[in-house]
Amino acid sequence: MDYIDYYKILDLKKDATTEDIKKAYRKLARKHHPDLNPNNEEANKKFQQINEANEVLSDPEKRKKYDKYGKDWQHADQLDAQEQQQRQYQSQGGGYGGNSYSGGFGGEDFSDFFSSMFGGGGGRSSRNSPFKGQDYNADLQLNLLDAYTTHKQTLTVNGKQVRITIPAGVENGQKIKLPGYGAAGVNNGPPGDLYIKFNITDHPKFKRKGNDIYFQEEIDLYTAILGGEKIVETLNGKVKLKVPEGTQPDATLRLKGKGFPLYKKENQFGDLYIKWQVKLPTNLNAEQKELFEKLSKF
Amino acid sequence: MGTNLIPVEDICAYHHVEINFIQSLEDFGLIHTTVKKQSLFLPVDELTKLEQYLRLANDLEINLEGIHAVSHLLNQLQNMQEEIIALQNELNYYKQLNQHH
Numbered sequence: 001m002d003y004i005d006y007y008k009i010l011d012l013k014k015d016a017t018t019e020d021i022k023k024a025y026r027k028l029a030r031k032h033h034p035d036l037n038p039n040n041e042e043a044n045k046k047f048q049q050i051n052e053a054n055e056v057l058s059d060p061e062k063r064k065k066y067d068k069y070g071k072d073w074q075h076a077d078q079l080d081a082q083e084q085q086q087r088q089y090q091s092q093g094g095g096y097g098g099n100s101y102s103g104g105f106g107g108e109d110f111s112d113f114f115s116s117m118f119g120g121g122g123g124r125s126s127r128n129s130p131f132k133g134q135d136y137n138a139d140l141q142l143n144l145l146d147a148y149t150t151h152k153q154t155l156t157v158n159g160k161q162v163r164i165t166i167p168a169g170v171e172n173g174q175k176i177k178l179p180g181y182g183a184a185g186v187n188n189g190p191p192g193d194l195y196i197k198f199n200i201t202d203h204p205k206f207k208r209k210g211n212d213i214y215f216q217e218e219i220d221l222y223t224a225i226l227g228g229e230k231i232v233e234t235l236n237g238k239v240k241l242k243v244p245e246g247t248q249p250d251a252t253l254r255l256k257g258k259g260f261p262l263y264k265k266e267n268q269f270g271d272l273y274i275k276w277q278v279k280l281p282t283n284l285n286a287e288q289k290e291l292f293e294k295l296s297k298f
Numbered sequence: 299m300g301t302n303l304i305p306v307e308d309i310c311a312y313h314h315v316e317i318n319f320i321q322s323l324e325d326f327g328l329i330h331t332t333v334k335k336q337s338l339f340l341p342v343d344e345l346t347k348l349e350q351y352l353r354l355a356n357d358l359e360i361n362l363e364g365i366h367a368v369s370h371l372l373n374q375l376q377n378m379q380e381e382i383i384a385l386q387n388e389l390n391y392y393k394q395l396n397q398h399h
Contacts, residue, residue: 026359
């Protein structure tokens, strides 16, 4: 793992005082604190870095080691032991080829107070109080037709199979919370929650705007002029529509309540809008041309 | 103790926070506690919010008035984020229309 310059992270000089470090940390923490930047992964990462830098630089012992050993500061004790061993070995007259550390730096998880305690692995796990487990986040891709109906789907979250019900009408980018599907709680505490973000892919024909559905349908010139019937495919099957005579190109027909279901509102739907695309005839034969010419003289 | 309630006493002990702080949060309308058999409990659903307020107080030294203001702004932010999602989806609809033409 790459070396991390903690002074740079906190925008400090190497000779920064304890007070300078505290001030710099507070200033950056106010800016990047995850509670003040919801749904901002970048701020979250930045805050972890700031915390880690502060953890090291605000502790005189850790800072001393960090300054002395740089990227290998976590192994300072081992390096000291090696130096000691080397000194002993050399004093016995033997040679020493040296030993380089390839171990990386970092790896410590300086998560926030609650997570470190309740997500397990904290130094206070000996306490008996029950606490909630960590929350999980997951993304789920759906197509428009998936989102049209309430259905069940099985997800794998952290190696576990979770069967969930996806209510009809979910919106692209919407997040839902599944209480209790996060990490297990500590000391019989409640489990964390699972947050699922839906990514709904575009449909080649049906376009969704809120709860309304839009699409275009072709009709020939004669149906547009004389009127007629047209069978069209909608999200829930085929419907026969009446095309009034004299229908203009781009005229829109609205079918109330035939659009997308409203999220968690039973039997409520948006509207369906059909825009008529009038297809003009091509490659007319002589007779057809003559008839059109006659029409044009009226 | 009900399965969905956590004793406030336990929370206070674990977080090293005075019960007055939790009562003040309730006075500001930021959390809701419940009394059972003369003991104060916090519903599990409220725990995430309480933890957030504790972090704001501990990490950033924000006082109760500040937490109240931050909470209000965060709610506004959440509403705006939801509105942005809806607008992005609407914009996507018009982009698709343009591509179609």
